[in-house]
Structures are given as C-alpha cells and as structure tokens.
Amino acid sequence: MTVSITPQVHRSKFGVYQVVQTILGVLFSIYLLWRIYDVFFGHPSYGPDTWARFAISGIILGSVYALIAIGYTLVYGILFMINFAHGEIMMIGAFGGYFVFEALKNIPAPTALEPNLNFLNAHPIISVFFAFVIGMALAALSGYFLEQIAYRPLRGAPRLVPLISAVGASIFLQNAGQLLFGSQRRDYTNPVILSRGAGWNIKIGAGIVTVPYTGILTLVLTLIILVSLYLLVQKSRMGRAMRAVAENKTSASLMGIDVDGIISRTFLLSGALAGAAGVMWGIHLGLVYYFVGFIPGIKAFTAAVLGGIGNLPGAMLGGLFLGLVESLGPGIMGIDFQLKDVIAFTILVLVLIFRPTGILGEVLSEDKV
C-alpha cells in the first residue's frame, strides 16, 4: 500500500519544472565532461603521477566510506530510519583497535635476534586480527545497545521521532567518548611492517607514487567483508529472515520470524561493519579521538543516498564514487581543495535529479512505504 502525504494529483509527465531541471542537469553534465576532457587532454594541470596519487587516496577513502555506508543501508533497509549515531559507533570501534595495539605494544616478546621486540611487531598479523576482532565486537555491542535504548522504545512512533533520537544518541556518544577517553587526539601505533606512509613505490610519469600498505590492507579487507556480507544476506537463513522483515514486518512475524531478534542482529551486524571501518581508519590515517566518526559518518550517509539507500552494492558504489569525487573533483574543476564537498554534493543533487532513488535505485519493494 502506498501512503502519500500529498493528494494524488495527476501531473503531466513533462511539467515546466522537470524540463528546466533536466536542461540544467544536462548542461552541467556537459560542462563537467568538457572539464574532464580539458584537464586530461587539453590543458593538463597535473602530471599523471599526481592523478595517480589522487586516485589512490580516493579509492582507499572511498572503500572506508563504503563500509560505513553499508551500515546505514542495512538499518534503513530493515527499519526505514537513518541511524545518525552510526559514525559514533565507528569511533568506538576505532578506539577498540587503538587500545588493543597499545596493550600489545607493552607485551614483550623477545627473540634471540631482537631482545627489545614487543608482541605487536613479533606477531603483526595476529595483532591486527585482534584489533579488528575487539574493535568490531565493541562497536557491534554499542550498536546493539543503541538500538535497545534509543530506537526500540520508539518503534511505533512517527518517522521523525527516531531520527531525532538518533541525532541525540550521536551527540551523547561523542560526549561520552570525550569523557571516557579525553579530548586529546591520539595516534595509532601500527606494527612496523604496516607503517603509515610505507608502501610500494611505483614510477608513474615524472614521479614515484607510493601505494601505502595500509591502504592495500583496507581495500582487501573491505572487499572480503563486503563479499561475505552479500553472501550472508543472499544465501543464509538469517539473511533470508532479514530480507523478509525488510519486505513486510507483519507478514514476516506471521511466518514465525522473530522480528525484534532480526532487528537486533541487524544492528549488531551494522555495528561490526562500522567497527571494522573504525579500525581501518585508525590503521590507515592514524588519527583517533572522540569526534573522529562525525565527518566519515556524514560522508558515508551521503554515499548511501548516492548509491541508493537500502541497496548493498549501491552503498559500495556510492562510497567509492564519493571518495573518488572528493579527491579528483577539485583537480578536475580547477578549484580549491577546500571546496571538495561542494563538488560531491553537487553531484549528489545531479544524481538525485535523474535518479531520485540513487544510482542503483532501491531494490526493496515499494510496499514498505
């Protein structure tokens, strides 16, 4: 059943508004294509090495955005609400990984050759694994309790109410983070083989471009997590139940599905993804403090809308797209890098003009609205 808050007025398919909107959109798109052609082939402002650096940083950042965006999309798909505290869940995950590294750094693991070796550098793979497990577990639990405390009591309320509750939860978690961990900015101490800034040096054009190891780790882990998530949702029993709840909660509960349990598990899952993103953020960019989740949270939400909220591959695509636009956009348009968000949001508006449901649209049925 489609519920609409405006009266159903039969509108002509080609109203003046739509025509103007489309023409403006087309004009801007043509300008954008011309700019792309111009900077790459007409009057190149940067060498190929610089473009490669832009692209690398864009893809890595984009894959983290994608991971966070999937958390938004999962919750939206089930509950049709925007979980604005998701960025703060990521912050909690980032702190989890940080404290694991700090703890392992203080455990001595001397070998005959290197008497000063600590556990972190002696077993880097196990250390990173631990950091991810603890970070994801903490974030998943936070997500679970967030749902229990802030959203479950408002299950039957109008849609804007849980949204406000989410914004409140976000501010609460930020301040809780500040009280618990202090206001200073901390830096991840990575294992030496994963040092930030170290990586494969590739000669491109006139310069040497570094592909950071931390970035490769981020990208590979993101892909692994996304593929397993896709399999979980599409193939497993729990995934089937999740999709059923997304389709229609009442029918699902009539079929014997524990709707509340599925919702709880969805929050656990989305929290774990945010936690993984937090640990990756820490390992790759190093910075962790109580406010660290805010900006990636907003960006990832944008990515989720861009790709089509409620759609898993869409969130992935949206994240990568946003990361690339942010890093390549200012170079292509020839404007200040501070204005990268302006470009990203202009493109978001453009996409929504042509495809109001995002790049990949919404796969879930219309019935739920």
Add this chain to the structure above:
Amino acid sequence: MFKRLLFVTSLLVVASMLLAACGSAATPTTAPAVEAPTSAPAVAATEAPAQATAPAAYECKDAIGCAVIKPGETIKIGMGAPMTGDNAQFGVDISQGQKIAVSDAGDLNGFKFELVAEDDGGTAEGGAAVANKFVSDPTVVAIAGHIFSGATGAAIPIYEKAGLPMMSPSATNPALTASGSKVFNRVVFTDAAQGKFAATYMFNTLKVTKIAVLHDGSTYGQGLAQVTNDEFTKLGGEVLAFQAITPGESDYSSILASLASKNPEVLYFGGYVAEAVVLVNQMKAAGLTNTIFFGDDGTYGQDFLDRTAANGEGSYSTSLIPASTPAKDKFDAAYLAAYQTPPGKLSPYTWTAYDSAAVLIAAVKSVAVLGGDGNLYIPRQALIDAVRGTKDYQGLSGLISCDAVGECSSSGPTFYVDKGGKWEAAAK
C-alpha cells in the same frame, strides 16, 4: 512521493550537519566555575603591598566606579575559552596555566584571587554570552582571555562598555587591537608580526624562494597565512599555491599531492597543531619528500613532536617561549606536579596563559585599596590604565610592555626546528 520528501529532508539534515561541522562543533554550554586552588602554597608577593592607608570609609572617585570585594569574597579573574568540544584542550590547558599564576599570586590584604573559566566554545556567539555573564558579576575585575580571536572580537565591545580590562594569552588576529579598544591587551605577538618574521626568516635565513601556503580558514590561520603570503611576495619570493583546508579532517593527501606537483621548497601552514600533525604525517607519502614544513605558533608544542615522530624531523615552528629560565623551569615543574601533564602538551599557550593572569594580578595589586570598612576597592578605570601601562614586567615569555594599542609582547617570536624529537632554537 513520500520517498522524495524523505530525500529532501535527509539532504537538508546533511547540509545542516555539515554547516555545524564547518563551524565550531562545540556547544556553548556553561562549564562549572573552576575553583582557585587554595591548598597550593602561596608564594609571597613581590609587589608592593596595596595602599592600605585609606580613611575609614573609602570614597570611590574612579571615573567608572569601583569593584567592591566584601570580606570572604574572592577577586575574580574571568576567562572564556572552549572547555568542551573539538578545541577543549586549548581552554583546559590555558585555564590550568592561569590557575598556577593565581595560586602563585598569593593573597592581597587577605583577599584571595580566583580564576573563573567559562565555556565560550571558541565562537563569536559563545564569546558574547560569556562576556555578558562576566559583566553582570560585580566581583569580576579583569579578563584573562578570551582564547580564540573570533570569540574575543565579539567580547571586546561588551567589556569595553563595562570597563573590564582584558589580557589575552592567545588571540592573535591583528584586527583586534586596530579597533582602538581601551580594554583589550594581549601578551601574545600578533599574526602580522609573526607572519612578517616568518616570511623574512624563510627568505633570508633558510634562503628559499618558492613556498606553498596552506591555512585552515580560521580567523587566526587565514590572517596569518595571508600576511606571510604578502610579505614573502614583497621580499621577492614566489608563492606557488595559497589554499585552504577543511579543519578537523583526517586525510589531506589529495591537496598535498596537488602541491607536490608544484615542488615547493617550504610548506607554510597557518593553523593549529591538530591539522599540522595530519599534514606532516601525510606529506611524504603524497610526494612532498624534500619540502620543509614551517608551522606557526599554533603548531608549537610537545604534541607536534610526539605525534609526528620521525615524519616531523626538520620541521620548523614558531613560539613565544624563550630558552629555559629559572622562572620557566619552576613553572614547568609546578604545572607537571599539578596536572600530571607537561606544559605545552595540550596547547602551545601554557606560558602566555600564565603571563596573562600574572600581569592582570600585578595590575590589580597596584591599584586596589583596602577601605576602612574591610571591603577591598578596585577602581576600574585605574585598573584599565594600569594594565595598559604595564612596563618591563618580567614574564615567562620575556619582557612584557604594553604599547598604546595594547600589544604587550616586546620579544619577537623564536623559531624552532624539530631535531631528533626535540624543539631546538633554530639558527638566527
């Protein structure tokens, strides 16, 4: 239809949150007033005791009246700073440095000094709100702040009207003293002075001719970067790029890569330590392998050294802190003992914070009069004149002498270079 509406709503929400992120994220809530540490051993005041020869009932003849402190009340020194939110560490650190000055000051005819730190969030609105709160309290006699230039600019007219002298440890925007305010003074050197010194130093001492300039878009960072940019060009150097970054982000590799394509010899940054650390840590991977990072006094401090580690080697910074003196060493030890953090770790303004409060307290001591009725009278106009008339006061940051517009730092900035994880004074 509904879905479309939802998207419009969510877009608006995103836009508003981004706007909120661009401004200061701090909410201007009121922090509880900070108690003056009374248990700390009071150091005997070296200043001459107040003129306690007043007749039985002291008659206040001051042009704008006197602050009357009754027995049992404290002489309050106000300060406004971000105490919560993104920049809380500045407010916390500066108020801690000032509290040590307050406890060092001892008492005046039995009256104790007290530092009242309020949260202004670092914003103009917050600055005005805190200023209005202070002027409504008759026992607040002077303001050792505010901390950020934006909040200070909004607070000055309010204190001007009420007649409260100010001494800021960190508000460095040049325009603040240009308005002809009678009450505003600062112990920190201005962006104009610093930018000029930095440009001259880079051109004449480091002998570089091609620099790139970044700033964080704040009143402080942008003002400083603009002055450096203009002065460096005036000297005959070339500024290859002048760009802003969005503060608070964790990844600046794109903008650094775009600068790398221009091969600057020095990257000058106008802004604070949080962004400077991220920039320095990402410079090499972004291709700026041989470029020297040159920071302002917002980047100086232990935090920069700890968090950039090997990446920071060879970076320059600017500071008001002179080489160690007995007074500075004594303060450093007292700060460490009181707060378990070395000074300079949370913000670079710990020492000017101490000086700002100490100068104000010295001025209060020089004008206060003990009335025969046991009340302490502090003539407000005389206090304003006494603060502006400060001459050759020996502070931690050097000699402090205020000029006609309220610039009180007479020692220029010192440039430091990061060598093996320590700030060493750079060759002149």
